[in-house]
Amino acid sequence: MSSSIKHLVVIIDLNPFYWSDKISSTTTTLNFKQYLKIIIQFCNAYIAFDINHRLTIIGCSNNETCFLYPDPTNESLIIPTVTKTNLFEQLFVIDRVVENNLKEFIENLSPQHISSGSMITMALTQALCYINRLIRDTLPGEKNSFRILIIQTTTDTSKQYMNFMNAVFTSEKINVPIDGCILNNDSSLLQQACDLTSGIYLRVPDPNGLLQYLLWLYLTDKEVRKMLALPTKVAVDYRPACFCHHKLIDTGYVCSVCLSIYCDNTSTCSTCRSAFDINNQSISTSNGITDSSRRQIR
């Protein structure tokens, strides 16, 4: 086997918003503790899967992100004890580091600014910078591969569209697939991200089976996936929302200066404040018609 290092960056959504109404509910639904347990299990499985696997875990809540693992400063403090005799040493370290960092992170969360969205975009850009550094640090001749997995529980925030797409295009450029796994309703942003970077998108139909889905789809890399029966790809809706009413549109008018999208003719562009000549618009379309008719005559 080739000895190329395979890095996985897991971005986990820790926003309390999604879990708030699930504390008191019955045992049939997944609760926060189980959710964390599943993710740790998945991460352990990933490390144990191959000696060349490397892992990074980033947590994000409603207004903060945190690198949960690796944590070079705290890692050395943890000395594997022989309490659990059969446990792989590295897994023990991961479990403890993530546990400690997670506790600290959640305790320090500020209760103000409660919003339903999470800082997925911030975590994603940080992950890309982190990967960029790893790429720069690789020795010549080494061929490492990188992958990002986003486990999201909250809904999209439309304000982040541009930043998120910028991050996705970057990821496409440096050839890092983004995998998306969502527990809530379908996320169109995440869907587009997975489609553009050729990652796998899945909306988990039953949160109780989360571990199964994670192990089935997200443990493997691109090479192995060719041999798996993957969920059928749904057609991603790439229609944009117009800037004026935030409605999805089939045909629209695009400002030639700043590429803002409008669903109807307007006299000025609200983004770049350039004035349009509405009559001009009709001229340019009629030009198109004469152009086509001329072609037919020819």
Add this chain to the structure above:
Amino acid sequence: MDDNDDQYRWESGYERTWEVIQEDESGSITATVNAINQKNRRKELAQLPNVRLGMMRHLYLVLDMSDAMKDQDLRPNRLFCSIELLKEFIFLYFDSNPISQIGIIITRKKRTEKISELAGNPRSHVALLEQLKYQECEGEASIQNALEMGLQTLKHMPKYSSREMLFVLGCLTTCDPGNISQTIKICKENEIRCSVISLSAEVRIFRKLCVDTKGLYHVIVDSSHFQELLQIHSRPLPALDKFESSLVRMGFPKYRTYTTSNANISSTTTSSTKHEKASMCMCHLEQRGGTNGFSIGGYFCPTCESKYCELPTECSICHLTLVSAPHLARSYHFLFPIEQFIEITLDKSISKKCFACQHIFDEQKHKNIYQCTSCKNVFCFECDLFIHGTIFTCPGCIRYGQLK
């Protein structure tokens, strides 16, 4: 490079360029050289805010295939080197200007040939360029003929788009049927911006062409400089004065396969039976033979329902520009550039690690770190470059954008 265009290097004052470089204690100059390189790279990425850019571009690439291109001062020869770099350029161009178009013209034997019409698909252009490698370079180039050929098409392109021609010339002469000044004048009147990259030396008429039409004129130093120059041309240029703004009607087709049941657009439920069979797409219709483009799924033009296998494209039936939202989003970073970070020293920093890559700052390695002026987070040099050159989003500022 060519900031002071009116003055040549040999006409300017005497500069002691080597005095900038200083040795450190061990006699090494790596540190200073690195610092200069860092400064240059940051400068390159600095964008001017609030400049109106020509975001929609129609560009004709004119490649010289005269005798002069056989020269071997670029390896393996000028033609091969240019074609390789132009291939790269085409992909860069479509990456920065996704809804723009490009066409290729070559000139040799005092004539011009149109290799490809203005179109938006990078792959077909690159394939055509590849074929040119095996054709003979001969005779003289004719700039006038090339200009006339470009003019014929570009003159009819809408006023709101930036109409440009980019010449890659190895020749030092041009063999023209008439007065080239007249043609340059027509180009100027039609607001067609002509830029030239010379592979050999500066030629007065080429410079005149660029100055008159407000293009850029460059002479390459070596192949890496050539590459840099092409990168400059791949980014949208500031718009000309007479630039019109207008609303352009565009279609955003959805990918549909009618075998799946999730066709939930209201207009399609009535016509869904029509599309259930596999059909040809309009883009591959003219290519006879082969099964390319024969499929069930595709993008359907929202007005006339004709099928296309790739976006962006122009509908050949109703002439509607068909794009998808990410194509437009790809160029938004030119319009909303992020501000330059300011340089600070390590001891002034509040944080001991880079906000983006979590690298812990080192006294030796990170003498200067960079701070975002709005979110006050600090970044290392690599992240600063990566953020301004590739991501175009400051990780720290995202928080404020969301909580607002």
